[in-house]
Amino acid sequence: MDIDAFAAAHQPSWDRLEELVRRRGSLSGPEVDELVELYQRTATHLSIVRSGTDRLLVGRLSALVARARSAVTGAHTPAWREFARFFTVSFPVVAYRARWWWAGTALAFLAVSLVLGAWVAGDPAVQSAIATPEQIKQLVERDFADYYSEHPATAFAGQVWINNAWVSMTVIASSVLLGLPIPYVLWQNALNVGVTGGLMASRDRLDIFFGLITPHGLLELTAVFLAAAAGMRLGWTAIDPGPRRRAEALAEQGRAVVSVALGLVVVLLVSGLIEAMVTPSPLPTWARIAIGVVAEGAFLAYVAYFGRRALRAGETGDLERAPDLAPTA
Template sequence: MLPGAAVELHEQAQRGRHTLAHDCDTEEHAGVAAQQREGGIQDELELAGLGSRMAATVCDAGVLGLAYLLLGLGIQLLPTPTRGAEESPWSTLAAVVLVLTVFLLFWGYFLLFEALNGGRTPGKRLMGIRVVMDTGHPLTFTAAAVRNLVRIVDMQPVLTYLVGLGFVLFHPQNKRLGDIVAGTVVVRDRPENLHLASAGADAVREAEPLETGSPELADEEFRLLDQLIERFEGLEGAARHRLTTELVARFAPRFPRRDADPETFLVRLHSVELAKRRGRLATRTAQGVGRTSVAAERFVVQKREGWETFRLLAARAERLGLKRLGAAEIPGFAAQYREVAADLARARTYGVDPRVLEYLERVVSAGHNALYGRHAGQHVHLVRLVLRELPAAVVDARAFVLAALLLFALPAATGYLAIRERPAIAEEVLPDEMIARARAGAGRRAEGIGYAEAPSMYLPVVASTIITNNVQVAFFAFAFGITAGIGTLLLLTLNGLFFGAVLGLFANYGLAGWLLTFVAGHGVLELTAIFIAGGAGLLVARGLIAPGDLTRRDALVLAGRRAARLVAAAVLLLCLAGTIEGLLSASDAAPAYKFAVSGASALLLACYFASGWAYLKRDPFSVIRRP
């Protein structure tokens, strides 16, 4: 057992460590469960603690708050009709910019920073943490989208908030709900410099004396002595004297001939022991048959120069991409990576100082990210993604989309029939504004005014507001799939009931056709998109409830990856539908024109999904291969 002084010196916070395998991109269970180890090498990354994650969140909240404040001040400086200025295109543009900017800040801040900045938001960068994939790869755009869309579930009050917080507190890797679905983990990311008294940044390889003798102190004893010598100047007099006295008492029986002054003795002992640990006899027998232990100091002196060279090269390659290294450097870089990875395995076998291991793990991780991560030079084929892969994902998940349709349509029919059979209950279940609009509908129709007709100047504002609102509904439908589908089911059911009840209300006033004329232009695209987003939520729920042959963790990650494609398809359709709704449905265009657009939308969807079907037949694994 270590004495009290040693415990005090050696005390370090015990942090969780997460073992990440360096895989060779082999796929088993669609690349989720497979972790092909490169030469048996495992990289241990230090998990970010709850405190650093909360501090990062507070910092990011401060950045967002400042952005909202500046946005508000900027809007106040612009002339708007509500402040007495004349209506102008500039006021309309300001309103559109406001709506879209608020939406992008709320939903895009975390997603875009993490996806495009190596898993780091400004707060995470400040706290020295970042998000990576469970496999150790850099964070992908899909995973960033999944983990940050599910964030909305963690933000809900009471029930889901407590569940999300509980996962962070008690999950072995401190994962929140979004991390579980995305297959990500938050780790520490501060640049690690090897900090050993014997091998600082300026250490040089000196000629080895022929006879230095073998080390006389155990590794743990030398670390304690090393820490004390390093902290001498910072210790107060009483603490310095007490710690020095206790260590001298520990070492005295083995060194009867020593300096009278305790501090001089410890400094001299440290110097002599350091020289021995750099010498040829630094290797010693360790516990276990045939095992040896190499002093960290000698190991570092021999290898550090190569490690540092590789670390700098890996950092440059990770930042700029392998292509920037040049064709001549890439083979050498790969060879260096394998050499440093082998040094890491050798260091673990020899029982090298944990600080050396931590440094090596960071170096190997940087090399792995540079070799296997995505880089600026790698581009997604956007046309293929939009026209082939996204509709293929929808076709592949058609059973879940159909289930979402039924969860909406059956309550809608129920709501319609209930209001038609019992008109009086409309005042109990529908908002007063909707009832007032139905009562005024006959007069508006007689005047030739549409259901939600707005002046042409405000149509862009209407369109942007509708798009952002509908996209948020799609995000909610997907994210609440993590609640075993309960949240998604409620959202689809309640929206279906409301839609059916409103249609029944207007039918009671003889205005069903008037209402449907408004819905016709955009309704086909909008409802289809909502069903697709609902299918995404149900897909996640299926991964949680019925993982099949996969583990529940792997099933969730795979479901999240597939569902992200559905959400992307839904967002594209909702943007198109919102544009039509804001610019056409809310205009005074002729009903025939609106119904023509509705028919064209249906034809467009048929062609879109036919394209996806053909692509899926040609490449059945396309919907799950790309991360």
């Protein structure tokens, strides 16, 4: 076979294929069909010329076929689109779908904390069993407030972020045990909040307690509640998978829970920054609390808006549904 004559005869189709590959993001339907046809034809040409001695032509066609194959079979979604999809679809829709578990977890936690706080505040015997009067005085007058300002803000923000992320990831990881350890983890946190609040109330320091815990605590606890809700919902899926097969339901819900874990890393970072920079700041108490309320309101509004929109579009938050781009007529 005359390789030069073969190349001259098919050069126009190879040039056309190269042009279509360059413009693959803006092709019309007929052009996509043409791209597929030229790709198949050029792949055949490559198999023919491989038997020849023109290594330069073989290399050129190999590169062209590889690029065309990428265009035909699909290129992965650009990273920025995946990032945007995650924060506008995957994370908020999982949080929104778990809203009743989320709300139930929050109400139960707050109820337990309030009962414990009232019990500790109103019973001196309980206070004595917890600590000595000197230790309680040290806590309410110095230690509680000093905790938020004794370390440099940047280091403290990092420490808080890591600690809160660890608690949330522990809660989510507990879902592999049907979520059974999650109530215990929540109980430990409710116990800490209730006992500390009760001791502060017993010395008429509730203004300091809420003034320091509210700015960051609203968003921080909301993140923990969401992690617990997602984990318990996954555990319940193992018990009641609904109309689908158990393995299929667990796989989908498990991948959706990964969205929560990743999204909460950012939420807890914001909470940690507030705790390190706003909570101990010299701002008036009302201003610090207002910042916390705004951050909490913004997060809930974000979940409600994007989560509801994604749910109406049939999204589940399953990471396997991240789309690939493939040219179609």
